[in-house]
Amino acid sequence: MKKTVLLGAMTIAGLAAGAASAATMDDVKARGKLNCGVTTGLVGFAAPDANGEWDGFDVGVCRAVAAAVLGDPSAVEFVPTTGKTRFTALASGEIDMLARNTTWTFSRDVDLKFEFVGINYYDGQGFMVPKELGVSSAKELDGATVCIQTGTTTELNLADFFRANNISYEPVPIETNAEAQPLYLEGACDVYTTDASGLAATRAAFENPGDHVVLPEIISKEPLGPLVRHGDNEWGDVVRWTLNALIAAEELGVTSANIAELAAGTNNPEINRLLGTEGNLGEMLGLNADWAKMAIMAGGNYGELFETNIGENTPIGLSRGLNAQWTDGGLLYSPPFR
Amino acid sequence: MSTMTDPPSESFRLSQLINDTRYRSYTFQFIALIALVALIAFLGANLISNLAAAGLNISYEFLGEPAGYDINQRLIEYNSQSSHWRAAVVGVLNTLLVAVVGCFLATVIGVAVGVLRLSNNWLIRKIMAVYVEIFRNVPVLIWILIIMAVFIAILPQPRDFRGEDAEASMLLGSFAFTGRGFYFPKPVMGPGSGIVVAVFLASIAGIFYLRSYAKKALFDRGQMIPTLWPSVGLFFVPVILAFFVMGQPITLEYPELKGFNFKGGIFARNSLIALTFALAIYTAAFIAENVRAGILAVSKGQTEAAASLGLRPGRIMNLVVLPQALRVIIPPLISQYLNLTKNSSLAIAVGYMDLTGTLGGITLNQTGRAIECVLLLMLFYLTISLSISAIMNVYNNAVKLKER
Numbered sequence: 121m122k123k124t125v126l127l128g129a130m131t132i133a134g135l136a137a138g139a140a141s142a143a144t145m146d147d148v149k150a151r152g153k154l155n156c157g158v159t160t161g162l163v164g165f166a167a168p169d170a171n172g173e174w175d176g177f178d179v180g181v182c183r184a185v186a187a188a189v190l191g192d193p194s195a196v197e198f199v200p201t202t203g204k205t206r207f208t209a210l211a212s213g214e215i216d217m218l219a220r221n222t223t224w225t226f227s228r229d230v231d232l233k234f235e236f237v238g239i240n241y242y243d244g245q246g247f248m249v250p251k252e253l254g255v256s257s258a259k260e261l262d263g264a265t266v267c268i269q270t271g272t273t274t275e276l277n278l279a280d281f282f283r284a285n286n287i288s289y290e291p292v293p294i295e296t297n298a299e300a301q302p303l304y305l306e307g308a309c310d311v312y313t314t315d316a317s318g319l320a321a322t323r324a325a326f327e328n329p330g331d332h333v334v335l336p337e338i339i340s341k342e343p344l345g346p347l348v349r350h351g352d353n354e355w356g357d358v359v360r361w362t363l364n365a366l367i368a369a370e371e372l373g374v375t376s377a378n379i380a381e382l383a384a385g386t387n388n389p390e391i392n393r394l395l396g397t398e399g400n401l402g403e404m405l406g407l408n409a410d411w412a413k414m415a416i417m418a419g420g421n422y423g424e425l426f427e428t429n430i431g432e433n434t435p436i437g438l439s440r441g442l443n444a445q446w447t448d449g450g451l452l453y454s455p456p457f458r
Numbered sequence: 459m460s461t462m463t464d465p466p467s468e469s470f471r472l473s474q475l476i477n478d479t480r481y482r483s484y485t486f487q488f489i490a491l492i493a494l495v496a497l498i499a500f501l502g503a504n505l506i507s508n509l510a511a512a513g514l515n516i517s518y519e520f521l522g523e524p525a526g527y528d529i530n531q532r533l534i535e536y537n538s539q540s541s542h543w544r545a546a547v548v549g550v551l552n553t554l555l556v557a558v559v560g561c562f563l564a565t566v567i568g569v570a571v572g573v574l575r576l577s578n579n580w581l582i583r584k585i586m587a588v589y590v591e592i593f594r595n596v597p598v599l600i601w602i603l604i605i606m607a608v609f610i611a612i613l614p615q616p617r618d619f620r621g622e623d624a625e626a627s628m629l630l631g632s633f634a635f636t637g638r639g640f641y642f643p644k645p646v647m648g649p650g651s652g653i654v655v656a657v658f659l660a661s662i663a664g665i666f667y668l669r670s671y672a673k674k675a676l677f678d679r680g681q682m683i684p685t686l687w688p689s690v691g692l693f694f695v696p697v698i699l700a701f702f703v704m705g706q707p708i709t710l711e712y713p714e715l716k717g718f719n720f721k722g723g724i725f726a727r728n729s730l731i732a733l734t735f736a737l738a739i740y741t742a743a744f745i746a747e748n749v750r751a752g753i754l755a756v757s758k759g760q761t762e763a764a765a766s767l768g769l770r771p772g773r774i775m776n777l778v779v780l781p782q783a784l785r786v787i788i789p790p791l792i793s794q795y796l797n798l799t800k801n802s803s804l805a806i807a808v809g810y811m812d813l814t815g816t817l818g819g820i821t822l823n824q825t826g827r828a829i830e831c832v833l834l835l836m837l838f839y840l841t842i843s844l845s846i847s848a849i850m851n852v853y854n855n856a857v858k859l860k861e862r
Contacts, residue, residue, distance in 0.1 A: 203823065204819065204822075204823055207823075207826060207828075208828055227825075227826070228826070231825075231826060232826040233513055233514065252617075253617070253718075261718070262717060262718075263716065263717040263718045263719050263721065264717070264718040264719070265638060265718060265719060270806070270815075270819060270820060270823075272823075275527045275528075275820060276526045276527055276824065278528075279526055279527050279528045279538035280526075280538075282528075283537075283538060283539075289528075290530050290719065291527075291528045291529070291530050292530065292729075292809045293806070293809050293811065293815065293819075293820070294809055295806055295807070302607070302610075303610065303809075306610045306611060306615070306637065307610075307615035307617060307637065308610045308615070308637055308638055308728065310617075310718045350513070351513070
């Protein structure tokens, strides 16, 4: 028994030892690879394709950061993490950044000592039920068995929602999205709940997506975004402004198609500053002048990433909604590049 | 003339610590102890300094805060506003429930299979060998997942019970076997039911007294008193009489399909059943081998001597072989109980909220207090395991060979 305690303590001490490293950017440059934490597989957001290449909306953010820092969008080591392991992986230094549809909350930011660098998807928790149950509102779910992905904010929202509406339910905690699918399809639970984007992605993978409906209620705010460790502000800035560059590029009309042309110089000073032909923004970040150009070329601007991975023309079929640019009535609003 | 040699002076020299066999073992043990303490101190100091560097601290204050999540399987009152500590206690009780039921089932199955592996019947012997080899050579996690998957896929879901021409129906109108679990009628205690329960407990005590009296009569006077039918009579007759005399105070609450699920009655959740069953049959395969080893360790002469006294095979096993085999079986059996208890931490694979699922799962995740939760988790499991060991060691001392 003594040995068990000892081994446990060694593991913990080992985990904690990794946390002390500070200059993440130097580590990434020395390694020549970015270690990016993603989900274990959620179609559209992060999943390996038929060739084993990681692909998706969150993956696009990782590739953009790798392109900005290392000049190579493929210099990324993707580390699949579950809802449970993601924070330990980031805190221990196993990964440099986490892009795993993670909700920005107060306690994660302040108490867990992480730095959310922005929001790349405005989401909310929803419910999916089989059509044959004839349910049209989440408030009719009294007594239902609900499958939840454990280790997320969803189980807390769920408890709050049912308590606030004074109806009962039976929670079935499930470790990953993949394990939840067969349980839901076999009927071991009546309802599956997670972020609405996740529901759309899960439903797209079903044999008959039309047999299932997503209920209209959105019971929480889930701003999803990439995050880094607290205390390394230089690295935090790099990830934050790479994300902002993708968003600003869409707003300014910079796409992967016209970027080569625009990078030669334009009449718009903001585009010039963004693409590094004017000013020295790259130098301030400790990167090359063309950092943002590389990031945008990796997978396109924010709008392109959205359309190719989760947009209306993909099986996931999400509309922009809140995730449209502020000029189109959405919430995306990048601070100015100046 | 006699010569007297002085006893060697007992002056202690430092070299004796290494060279003298009286001290040498203490020296090395002491060095090993110092090294161990130093290592632990180094790791602890490293942990604390690194936590401080990361701006974190060790604090158990989160245990008093509301947990905020719900738990489906609970033996005590709990809701989402209860504290994290209470959630951990719910988890401990769930772990203990699986461990106790699992150990009991595993012992029953294991002993039966172990005895049958030595059967004279070729077919039974081989079937039991196949069972043992299949179950102990496939990881228990896979058994848990297979049994859960089969459970959900084969049994009808509550929605299949709905409608006029439902695909499934309840057994005898009172038992429902669904993919979400089993629903049984639940006894409802009315006024006066305490007396019925008391009568029932009294008749159980009566049965035990009867059996010990019969045993004493057999040993002291060689008198055989029949126990089987009187025991059965004692078990049923008084309690049924009391039940009707008191005016049928105990009624049954039947499960009924309401909304999405059955309501009422006793509900045994699919995850609990699948987990307990998987752990039990997996561990039973190991116990069966222990039992077989224990029986084979009793010399054949014992069996032959008992047979020559005219005992029948069943009695030879129960009265002569098994009591002697127990002293070989019990020590490895303790290990198997501990294994089963620790393997129950795989519960999250089927969504059963045991200690690892509550304290080591959701609580750890929501509070982010990984080190605190893991340390507490280790303490809980250590306590449970040591308690099982202690209880089983008491039993072992009771059955081991009395040497005088």
